[in-house]
Amino acid sequence: MAERAKPRQAQDKLAFLLSLVPYLMDHDRVSVSTAAAHFGVPEEQIREAVRLIGVSGIPGDTATYQHGDLFDIAWDDFEDNDEIVITNLVAIDDSPRFSAREAAALIAGLQYLSALPEQADREAIATLTAKLSRGASADPSQVAVEGSEADETLALARESVAKGVQLSFDYLNSQGQAERRRVDPLRVESVDADWYLRGWDHGREAVRTFRLDRASNPEITSDPITHSVSDVSLPDKLFEGSVDDLLVVIDVAPGAAILLADYIPDNADTVEVDGRLRTTVRVSHYHGLKRLIASMPGVATVVEPAEARAVVAEWAAAGAARYAQ
Amino acid sequence: MPAEGSTTRVPVEERLFSLVLALLATDAGLTKNEILSTVQGYSQKYSHSGDNSNLERQFERDKDDIRELGVPLETIDSPGQAGNNQNLRYRIPRGAYELPADISFSPEETALLNLAAMVWREGSISEQSRRAIIKLRSLGVSTTEPVLSYAPRVRVRDAAFEPLSAALEKRQVVRFSYLKPGEAEPTVRTLAPLALVQHQGRWHLYADDAGTPKTFLLRRIVGPVTTLAKTFPAPPPDTKDRALLELEDVWNRHTAIVEVEPGTDAATRLRRRRGSSVAASGALELHYSDTNIFADELAGYGPEALVVSPPHLREAVRARLERTAADHG
Structure with a gap:
């Protein structure tokens, strides 16, 4: 793996060098910190790249990299003031094109976002797609994602986040109980076709993640939020474990383990038993577990505790009984 | 300063950067020998009298790495020497390298593209979207606000996704075992991969099976995907849209x-x-x-x-x- 990683790093660095040069050309004098902020990289990465650019060039007529065949920078400004001024340019005039796969990644991402409330302007997305296609060095790769559906709850969730006001809605927990919830909406998230709202739950006095397809009768209020993203810690992971979680041992077919990845704690022991993986999942209660396991019939089985097995068995048997009538 | 006879090791990115600069600067192209004997990073290791086969292999890998970034490295025959491999000349035509001058992105468009790139968090497609954003920033457009209130993501967790997307790009035929529901044993399929599309949260391969386009669910691919040397012609640009339409049609029916x-x-x-x-x-x-x-x-x-x-x-x-x-x- 380490050997595979190496050329990628070099490729990344090359892409960065080829992108940094035109940016520096357009800015007669720019500080290292400004450039770093613009590219979203550490300042030292800019300095390293500039040092390399400053001694690079073309072999030239003499094939010996004479002074005029090299980039040059104002070294004093760079060393003393952390500022970049390019004084001699070589070979590069403009920004590079996107590769076919780079353009395709952005186009497919745009397509996925097309249902977001403020992206309703399909014209703008079509224009951008056309620009990316024309700006690629070859036809963009054939990768596509179905656009998600525009949805009233999603639209209101997004609007409340943008306005910084509280949102209330009916929400079913996985025990099947409906409750009116009032939240400070902080971030709209998604995984594939599923959309979530993360926010500060006034009733629970904690950050919660809500599946938008479980929320109904949303109502946007005029009350400003009391907690903002900077007040609470919103982890990058959508599904966070909690100390109250229940641990359940399951057997899962190796090919299906990936479907449970969100539920398997990082430190879980996984062993092979009769061609299946025996591992641990964490759930907030068995009501969530029974739904999960029943949706993976023949593929995932609860081993212990017995109580969890019983909850799943009862749920599936109650379902099967409806077909016997 | 690069100096002849220098024994210091030249970093890979410096060699690749020097190669791109040298090939951009030449209209007539450079022969492999000219490249290996003069370009920074190769010339230090070049032997004027001996065997340079290691260096030649290095050059072959470098060409692939550079092309993967979307740099159009092309070969042309030397005048009057068509077909002579030793005298092939390499160059990067400026027009095919540079982003066309009439393409620009507004701050709003740049912000939207940043969000589109965020969709990918895993695998090589996330590396490619990250690189695309670096190239976009090269244009110097600053965005109005960082997008913190959205975290969209599309997953690419199927193990078959990486090998299939690489084969798709190189238009190489693939072979894998596929388990159809209701069948006890997987069957081996040999196919030309035409498109990868996500529909209803699941990744599908749209592929040509001996003249008939078919759709395969990635999660039903069993075991590794083998990429064969055999290649096939590029499918029409709207193939991915057709693949999605067919899935939508099945869904509707x-x-x-x-x-x-x-x-x-x-x-x-x-x-x-x-x-x-x-x-x-x-x-x-x-x-x-x-x-x-x-x-x-x-x-x-x-x-x-x-x-x-x-x-x-x-x-x-x-x-x-x-x-x-x-x-x-």
């Missing part, structure tokens, strides 16, 4: 009638499913792509959902619930 218990999770979520409607009987009318996958989903609702029709879906859900009950008895 499959209709199920499902009774849901009011006030339950099944009632709330199935009602909100795309395209769902309430039939005259009060039951939900739902669309789906694949009987087995939809049966899994419905089985998860246990007693909250009862399939009325079609019969094979009803039977599939019943059998699943009985299986789960038996497995946990």
Whole structure:
């Protein structure tokens, strides 16, 4: 793996060098910190790249990299003031094109976002797609994602986040109980076709993640939020474990383990038993577990505790009984 | 300063950067020998009298790495020496390298593209979107505000995604074992991969099977994907859209009638499913792509959902619930 990683790093660095040069050309004098902020990289990465650019060039007529065949920078400004001024340019005039796969990644991402409330302007997305296609060095790769559906709850969730006001809605927990919830909406998230709202739950006095397809009768209020993203810690992971979680041992077919990845704690022991993986999942209660396991019939089985097995068995048997009538 | 006879090791990125600069600066092109003997990073290792086969292999790998970044490295015959491999000349034509001058992105467009790039968090597609954003920033457009209030993501967790997307790009034929539901053993398929599309949260391969386009679910691919040396011609640019349309068509044609218990999770979520409607009987009318996958989903609702029709879906859900009950008895 380490050997595979190496050329990628070099490729990344090359892409960065080829992108940094035109940016520096357009800015007669720019500080290292400004450039770093613009590219979203550490300042030292800019300095390293500039040092390399400053001694690079073309072999030239003499094939010996004479002074005029090299980039040059104002070294004093760079060393003393952390500022970049390019004084001699070589070979590069403009920004590079996107590769076919780079353009395709952005186009497919745009397509996925097309249902977001403020992206309703399909014209703008079509224009951008056309620009990316024309700006690629070859036809963009054939990768596509179905656009998600525009949805009233999603639209209101997004609007409340943008306005910084509280949102209330009916929400079913996985025990099947409906409750009116009032939240400070902080971030709209998604995984594939599923959309979530993360926010500060006034009733629970904690950050919660809500599946938008479980929320109904949303109502946007005029009350400003009391907690903002900077007040609470919103982890990058959508599904966070909690100390109250229940641990359940399951057997899962190796090919299906990936479907449970969100539920398997990082430190879980996984062993092979009769061609299946025996591992641990964490759930907030068995009501969530029974739904999960029943949706993976023949593929995932609860081993212990017995109580969890019983909850799943009862749920599936109650379902099967409806077909016997 | 680069100096002849220098023994210091030249970093890989410096060699690649020097190669791109040298090939951009030449109209007539450089022969391999000219490159290896003069370009920074190669010249230090070049032997004027001996064997340079290691260096030549290095050059071959470098060419691939550079092309992968979308740099159009091309070969041309030397004047009057067509077909002579030793005298092939390499260059990077400026027009094909540079982003066309009339393409620009507004701050709003740049912000939207940043968000589109965020969609990818895993695998090589996330590296490619990251690189695309670096190139975009090269244009110097600053965005109005960082997008913190959205975190969209599309997953690429199927192990087959990486090898298939690489084969798709190189238009190479692939071979893998595929397990169709209801069949005991997987069968080996040899196919030309035409497109990778995500529909209803699942990745599908659209591929040519001896002249017939077919769709395969990535999660049903068993074991590794083998990429063969055999290549095939590029499919039309709208192939991915056709693949999505075909999936949409299948989805539209499959209709199920499902009774849901009011006030339950099944009632709330199935009602909100795309395209769902309430039939005259009060039951939900739902669309789906694949009987087995939809049966899994419905089985998860246990007693909250009862399939009325079609019969094979009803039977599939019943059998699943009985299986789960038996497995946990």
